[in-house]
Amino acid sequence: MIETILLIVLMIVVAAVLYYFLKEGMKLVINAVVGLVVLYLINLFGLMSYIGGSDLSITWASVIICALGGVIGVVLLVVLDLVGITV
Numbered sequence: 001m002i003e004t005i006l007l008i009v010l011m012i013v014v015a016a017v018l019y020y021f022l023k024e025g026m027k028l029v030i031n032a033v034v035g036l037v038v039l040y041l042i043n044l045f046g047l048m049s050y051i052g053g054s055d056l057s058i059t060w061a062s063v064i065i066c067a068l069g070g071v072i073g074v075v076l077l078v079v080l081d082l083v084g085i086t087v
Contacts, residue, residue, distance in 0.1 A: 031070030038074045039066045053081045061087045 039058065042048060048056050056062065056077060065073040065087065077087060 028070075032067045035066040035070035035072075035074050036063065038071060039063075039077070042074070042078070048078070048081060051082070053078070054086075056081055057086070059087065 039056065039062065043056055043058060046055065048054060062077055065077060067073075069076060080087060
């Protein structure tokens with residue numbers, strides 16, 4: 001009887017931990033997708049030429065930065081491009 005109760009408690013804890021990680025993971029996925037879309041839109045409309053920078057090139061490095069950093073990664077790429085550092 002005690003083993004059954006312990007197993008139920010253990011399954012509730014595992015379910016709670018999985019829910020937390022999946023909830024946080026979805027936030028990260030949404031942030032990454034928004035960052036990649038913003039990077040694409042900046043290149044599509046040529047917005048970097050309006051603020052004095054060169055055209056942002058979409059390379060594997062810039063895609064990885066945007067996927068990991070999201071919108072903050074795009075801002076980082078824009079700032080680096082304005083300073084003169086290309087990724």
